[in-house]
Amino acid sequence: MEMITVQQAENIILSQIQNFGEEYVSYEKALGRILAEHLIADRGLPPFDRPTVDGIAIKYEAYERGTSSFRIKAVQAAGEPSVSIDSDGECVEIMTGAALDHSVDTVIRYEDISIENGIAKLTIHIKKGQNIHLKARDKKQGEILVKTNQVISPAVIGIAASIGKTSLLVKKLPKVLIISTGDEMVSPESVPSPFQLRRSNGITIQSVLKKYGIQADNLHLNDDYNEIKKELSRCIIEYDILLMSGGVSMGKFDYLPKVCEELGIKKLFHKIKQRPGKPFWFGKNSDHKLVFAFPGNPVSVFMCLHRYFIPWLEQSMGIESSQQYAVLQNDIDFPFTLQYFAQVKLQVNQQGHLTAESVNTNGSGDFSHLADTDAFIELPLEQNTFKKGEVFKIWKYNL
Numbered sequence: 001m002e003m004i005t006v007q008q009a010e011n012i013i014l015s016q017i018q019n020f021g022e023e024y025v026s027y028e029k030a031l032g033r034i035l036a037e038h039l040i041a042d043r044g045l046p047p048f049d050r051p052t053v054d055g056i057a058i059k060y061e062a063y064e065r066g067t068s069s070f071r072i073k074a075v076q077a078a079g080e081p082s083v084s085i086d087s088d089g090e091c092v093e094i095m096t097g098a099a100l101d102h103s104v105d106t107v108i109r110y111e112d113i114s115i116e117n118g119i120a121k122l123t124i125h126i127k128k129g130q131n132i133h134l135k136a137r138d139k140k141q142g143e144i145l146v147k148t149n150q151v152i153s154p155a156v157i158g159i160a161a162s163i164g165k166t167s168l169l170v171k172k173l174p175k176v177l178i179i180s181t182g183d184e185m186v187s188p189e190s191v192p193s194p195f196q197l198r199r200s201n202g203i204t205i206q207s208v209l210k211k212y213g214i215q216a217d218n219l220h221l222n223d224d225y226n227e228i229k230k231e232l233s234r235c236i237i238e239y240d241i242l243l244m245s246g247g248v249s250m251g252k253f254d255y256l257p258k259v260c261e262e263l264g265i266k267k268l269f270h271k272i273k274q275r276p277g278k279p280f281w282f283g284k285n286s287d288h289k290l291v292f293a294f295p296g297n298p299v300s301v302f303m304c305l306h307r308y309f310i311p312w313l314e315q316s317m318g319i320e321s322s323q324q325y326a327v328l329q330n331d332i333d334f335p336f337t338l339q340y341f342a343q344v345k346l347q348v349n350q351q352g353h354l355t356a357e358s359v360n361t362n363g364s365g366d367f368s369h370l371a372d373t374d375a376f377i378e379l380p381l382e383q384n385t386f387k388k389g390e391v392f393k394i395w396k397y398n399l
Contacts, residue, residue: 006385032213034171039146044136051169062088107131149318174240176216246296326356
């Protein structure tokens with residue numbers, strides 16, 4: 001099968017969108033999960049008329065008739081039962097957030113009154129209804145406070161707590177296994193020989209997935225055909241998604257494509273007209289378990305993860321996201337018939353435009369710039385020269 005385009009690869013991957021179901025979790029453990037229900041106001045917000053300042057509450061009609069001094073009947077704190085006045089000449093000292101009685105309708109700040117011998121005197125002109133947050137002004141009972149299909153943030157958890165939703169319906173997460181391959185790769189804790197490298201792809205992918213609440217497992221396999229086949233036959237049953245790095249190119253020890261074929265994992269594509277990440281392999285088995293097999297170079301893994309897997313995951317989870325674009329800040333020449341993904345630093349200029357400045361790297365094995373760049377900019381296959389001021393798609397990873 002010849003190489004396919006980036007757009008063809010995207011279409012094939014997004015044709016495999018899946019729904020993994022729903023489950024209830026405690027609101028204390030819901031951060032980062034995807035909400036699968038609307039959060040509904042169980043009563044009006046706010047649930048009662050309340051002052052927005054500390055001061056006194058009066059009946060405005062008394063002020064209209066010329067009264068500017070009011071006898072303080074009581075002091076009311078937030079959380080206490082509301083206090084009514086018996087006559088227009090009375091007032092209640094009241095604190096921010098307390099429940100206003102229907103007998104008063106206007107609140108004046110302490111800063112705008114003087115109090116002496118239990119009498120509060122106004123020192124400014126006032127307006128009816130001032131400094132009051134009216135009942136159900138924000139939301140009425142039964143209205144939607146938070147819509148479904150969004151990442152649960154601290155603000156969402158706070159709203160859930162405010163309406164007594166201590167258990168939230170969320171999207172179930174796919175069970176993911178990250179598999180790295182290669183005899184030359186040793187654990188991060190090890191001291192590598194002059195011919196070895198410490199493994200980083202697995203922990204990188206794992207860290208990205210934590211943003212979505214996915215606690216992926218990690219496995220490393222050496223370049224042993226029988227070991228790879230044995231472990232993949234087990235893992236494809238146990239997990240929904242396998243995210244692999246390495247073993248998919250044209251090397252003598254790149255066993256993955258053949259192993260997948262023997263295990264009945266159907267190849268949906270292998271190789272994309274792109275740099276980095278050209279040898280990317282994607283397939284599924286008869287139970288719709290998916291294998292995303294990225295090339296082993298760290299930048300290739302990072303790009304393919306953000307360009308293909310994350311959009312698939314967000315659509316499977318029902319997360320709404322929009323394509324983002326940036327204005328290129330420097331000319332780029334790329335004389336190959338491949339779609340180029342350049343690492344860029346993002347900024348917002350004085351006109352409010354998102355700008356992208358590319359950095360020079362030494363290929364897909366040079367991951368040193370990933371920490372001080374923000375995104376990949378996707379440069380069209382049809383061009384070889386890309387000019388400052390042109391606008392292209394971006395795929396963020398550090399913002």
